[in-house]
Amino acid sequence: MTIIKTVGLVGVAALALGACGGPTVEGGGGTPTTPAAGGDATTPGGETTEAGFDWSSVEPATEIAFWTNHPGGSMDIEKELVEKFTAETGITVDHVTAGANYAEVSQRFQTAQVSGDQGDVVVLSDANWFSAYLAGSIAPVDEILAAADVDASNYVDALYEDYLYEGEHWAVPYARSTPLFYYNKEHYADAGLPDRAPESWAEMEEFAAQLTEAGHTTAFAYPPEAEYPAWTMANLVWGFGGQWSDEWDFSAAHSAETIEALEFAQRSLEEGWAAVASTAPQTDFAAGANSSVIASTGALNSTIEAAGFEIGVGFLPVGPSGDEKVVPTGGAGLAVASKSTPEQQLAAAMFVSYITNAENTAAFSGATGYLPVTKGADMSAKYAEQPLFEVAVDQLERARVQDFGRVLLPGGDIALARGLSEVLVQKTDPAATMQKVADEMQSLYDRDLKAVLG
């Protein structure tokens, strides 16, 4: 056989192989469809069933898979809860390490959709679940939870509402956190400041003046671009009455209020009392490089352990708008795979509700430092062990669901982070920069979501 014939044969075989697998392709010019957008549960093979699927005849599967990254070092407590669940229900749970972080779990979950071996319960972060929704990879949980006799009203409202879209919930809260204000008690004492966090950004400015006088020149640190600045800085922007977006209206990103908030941040850098951290802000804070910082409640335990000084925590500062709902929610939830069979989905719902019930939420939060996601969880033991944790939980009353532009728009968080980095590091004009960011978010929406969401 000649070389040409051999190469030709290989090419034909490769082409034949190439025709197999991958997504079902629709014709050009059509509208891409999203299986999940209809909001229905799915049957095996991904065929969509009508809403109101009859769950009464469905028996839970005897084996399901739980894909997780063990957020907050939760491998041991997750394993313990999985074993307890199996002992109580007889349902075996394959406890799978599906990644080292939320992004990796999401990548693996989305990639596994092609093979159909994607697990039944998956940990998805606030910034990832909507991509899974758009790809039709997760199922709405309302009916499945009802079928498993789970009372979803037991979840903390602000945390459960994060997963509400188009009238249905797409996950339940699990490893949830909010930003928290951390301060260096020694620095504050040196400066003659009260032993508490500033109540407002105006007061933060006053505190900074005293800290600078006392020789602590960096009173506050903003997060760098790689550390999700649009999450924690939503507090500042909301405090001034601004937003990253008003649902899918991105003009809010360059509203007068948003610009005023960013001008405040830029001024704080110019005046020298604030800096932009080069790594996770709490890392610089624990090393004593700055006197106060806003970081995740999930970092509380590790920051206390890393810091060689006494730490104080407090509610996030409010702004001139006076609105107290200035605490963005964050962290991860548990979603149910749409490709799982109804039997697996029912077992998944039982498992999800079990590890997030009041008793197990208290155990999980106590072990990890994440916020309790279920009302009535008894956190007294955790409070006794770590009184600062109570501040983080009390702050939940000020929690607010994040803006669509950051958490639901694919690429929106990156656009915001880059814009914020330009404003804070390269000192660009906030109005012009945020106009550019708003335009970019609009073009991302037009390109990726407009046709899908209608």
Place this chain on the structure above:
Amino acid sequence: MDTATTPTDAELEVERRRGRRLRKSRNYLTFVLFVGPNVALIMMFIYYPLIMNLRFSLLDWRLGSSTARFVGLQNYIEFFTSPNGLEVWRVTIIFTVATVAGAMLLGLLMAVVLNKRLPGRVVARTALFSPYVLSGVGVGMVWSFIFDPRLGVMRFFFEAIGRRSPEWFNDPRWALVMVIIVYIWKNLGYAAVIFIAGLQSIPSDLLEAANVDGASRTRQFFTIVMPLLSPTVFFLSITMILNSMQAFDILRIMTPSGNGTNTIIFEIYLQSFGAYQRAGYAGAVSVVLFLTLFAITAFQLRYVQKKVHYQ
């Protein structure tokens, strides 16, 4: 009386042909048995993904979605015309040229020094080469500490000359400079070792003759050493361009969001597995990367190789 008949020439010829065919068939079977598994694996892991990727590049497909839309060459057009695509090209070209040229020039300089009979040169060669075999992830993490503008060692160097440390991580312009420095540091030893091997293959009698003729060291280097090193330069330029254009680990670890360091390979990762999850678009960028590397290699083999001076 012997009744056996003597085979005719024609019958012998048929028998010989049959034997040849049998041997050929056996040889072919042996060939298939040896080559078959390799061809199957290559098809499965090279050609199949290549063809599938080519197909995906023509789709508007979100990673994980069971449906996709055929968009023809739209993904390619977007990559070559959008501001983001042009920025990716700019970063890729700067990163590749700077890292290849930097590592080769410094590697040559180091090779010339370490080719001399100096005390401790074995230790020096080992120290120079060792970063090359280190994990890119580990290298990235260690250098992240060094470059930290507030806590890192690099800060003290800048303070010593009365300057503030650049915002290596937050300013995209400095971020690119930072990863170029680290990438050159990691690959310098590889270039130096290859250059040392090249220098040692140059016949000493040529240099001795030039010495006798009164040629200066500089003249010897540029008229004898460099031309005879051209095969080494050629080999290194091919391998290092291919490696630089596929560099990922250090970039990902030191600059996770890719702002300022978004090379083609990083763009593929961010678009397919990052926040965008645009598997179709990432497929198109992958095809462009493949064709670019193919074209660079073909150009070098076709034209640059002619300029190489082999002994």
